[in-house]
Amino acid sequence: MSWLVTGGAGYIGSHVVRSLSAAGLDPVVVDSMASGVRGFVPDQVPFYQLNILQTEKLVEIMKRHDVSGVIHLAGYKYAGESVKHPLLAFEQNVTGTAHLLEAMESSRVHNMVFSSSAAVYGTPDEDLVTEATGTFPESPYGQSKLVGEWLIRDQGVAAGLKHTSLRYFNVVGSGSDELYDASPHNLFPLVFQALNAGKTPKIFGTDYGTADGTCVRDYVHVADLALAHVEAAKKLEADAPLEPVYNLGSGDGVSVRQIMDAVAKVTGIEFSALEEARRPGDPARIVADGTLAARDLDWKMRHSLEQMVHSAWKASARR
């Protein structure tokens, strides 16, 4: 029996694949390679270059590998960019998820862990977002992730699918030097890309109503996040009860300026970040309560902020 990881050649997916293998659950990877990196998939792991819209091929793969569950990370992941590409975001995150669910139903695969996002909350009023906080997504990306959650829940009712959706907060760091975040739109890769090119990192917005005027986020280490997926997969296989959604956040808010300070300290590079205008669509603050995930998914921060910055910096040199 094995676990299919869609998007398994991506930054987060490749960490999940390694954690599954380490836990003795055999991963099989499907990735369209729209943003995946072939070298992120270990040689011994079966790999298929495939878009999740290709239902028949998915069915074939699920049968061939006796798949018992799916960790579904494939999708369109750029919140800000999705405003310009709503059709793409919905096609990949909603239609793609529907095709995958169809393939699962006809292959009798009944376990699913879904990669969702803090973006489903929009700009919450609460200091600490819980799973009961209202969902008011502000981008096509956030909307499409929320619809993905709904589809999965509905399939639970209609077809007996066992499932959980993990709402990621800001995922950073690296669990291994050869795995890096290649996103052209997020803070960590942009900061390191600038420093590696001898340029100065930028802060988008210094006039927010936060302690130092810059946006506050909840940063979590990708290797810790990957372990929560494995725990969810094991619980589903064991028929243990799980909540429909979990926040994967730390409960700690860190500002962009604090990240810049940590980067300067870890890299030893002295710089004064350039202060730019706000980036459209950025909430001032979003920080999560991860109590439920701690209770059910052995979720905890095994890495400090310094370790997140240090591991991301080391891995960025491989790009």
Ligand SMILES: O=c1ccn([C@@H]2O[C@H](COP(=O)(O)OP(=O)(O)O[C@H]3O[C@H](CO)[C@@H](O)[C@H](O)[C@H]3O)[C@@H](O)[C@H]2O)c(=O)[nH]1
């Ligand atoms: O060069 C940069 C890049 C980003 N930022 C700021 O850094 C913060 C974090 O930005 P980013 O790393 O792009 O993350 P978010 O926009 O918070 O979104 C990420 O985290 C969300 C969950 O909170 C996920 O849903 C998204 O997919 C993921 O991109 C924001 O305030 C940005 O304005 C800068 O100041 N300078």
